[in-house]
Amino acid sequence: MAALGSPVRRAVAPRYSSRTSGPLRRRLVVGLLVLVSLVLITVYFRESPNGSLHGVQSAGSTALRPFEIAANRIARPFHDAYNWTADVFHAKSENEQLRADNKRLQQQVIQSATQAQQALAYQKILKVKRAPAYQDYAKTAVTAEVLSNPVSQFDQTVLIAAGRDSGVRVYDAVVTDRGLVGQVSKVAHDTALVTLLTDKESAATAKDLQTGAIGIVHHSQGPEDLLFLDRVAKNKVVNRGDVVITAGQMSGHRLPSFYPKNILIGRVTRVGQTDVDSFQDVQVMSSVDFSSLQYVLVLASDKPRQRMP
């Protein structure tokens, strides 16, 4: 704190070399430098890469190169140390990011695999739709995704994602590329319930493709997906390994059916007969795996349905 009468030293103000210079000189210098810069830009921009300014610049760059190399060598350890420290700091967040990416990619892989499987299943169904056996239904058949598979032995039905709005009606036959699945038993607007051939109430008129023996296919009542070809007279020939197909709507016949003809049901696995029974005992293994249905083809038709006798 300065006191009156005591000597006080005033701070020396910084000296500016150009502060004392006149405004004209100042403007001249700056104007000249700006002009030179603009000329340099213009000439450099317009001349070819082999031009004089490019040559000067190249020479200057070459002259600077040793200094740059030296600076790089001096800074290398510090640069590496900086990078190492930065990497350590970033490692944790990077790890979390990579874990998240990994999780997301795994989900994408699963999704892609599922879509590929669905596409394959859909493709198979479309192939079935074009098969000669279903040519009567080529325009009206409906491809549907199976929404729920049978949950127990007592529930031999599946829900499909097609209903009345798609033209599905009760008693429409349902097939896959492997053969007959069952028939539609209940219809809503956009879903339908399909009763499988393995249901105890299901039955289909069938015939042995090789011998022509006709009977009714129904479930064996056992735990497996075994079917029986019932009501085959003892005088008819049925051999093990024969293919069993639907016999179709045979008007006037004693075994009428809603199922169209020539749909694959399965193969005969055992043939037997007893003296007390009036019919043969024919066991059929279905060609369809009823436990893992993905897509089915509903053989819907816009024609009026025949009345059952």
Next chain:
Amino acid sequence: MIAPAAKAAVLFFFVTIVQVTIVSSIGILGGSPDLVLVTLVAVALTQGSIFGAICGFWAGLLLDTATLGTLGFTSLLLTLAGFWIGRYGETTGRDRAHAPLLSVAVVTVLYAAGSLVLHFLLREPAPAQVVLFEELPGTIALNLLLTLPVFALVRRLFASPERAAPEVEFVG
């Protein structure tokens, strides 16, 4: 005048080498520090507008040569930056403690904007969003961090020899 000019020439030579080889590769907060610009601000503030303009031209020339950029491009921008900061130092910024920090912040923004405009005029790629919103905040912060040490070094380098200050005696 010759001694400070020689000092400045050598200073900017080394600063340019350091900028091109080391500092430009440091990337923090999306930006990288501009040691040449900060040094220029410090020199211009302490030495005045003409000195600042000449130093800016020289530093720009060195930078364009070292990076094989358009010759005169950086010279033009740094000449103007050096001159304006010099004028600020000669007039309102004199003896103000915040002058270096304020100058560096303002010049960093103006330099980025001017660079964008020039690139645009020369029909070169000028990604304004990247430069102004992604890189500029980080560059400003890093330049401000460099300001005080660089300013102290430059002041020391260009310090004039001590003179005996005239004593003023108050008589009452």
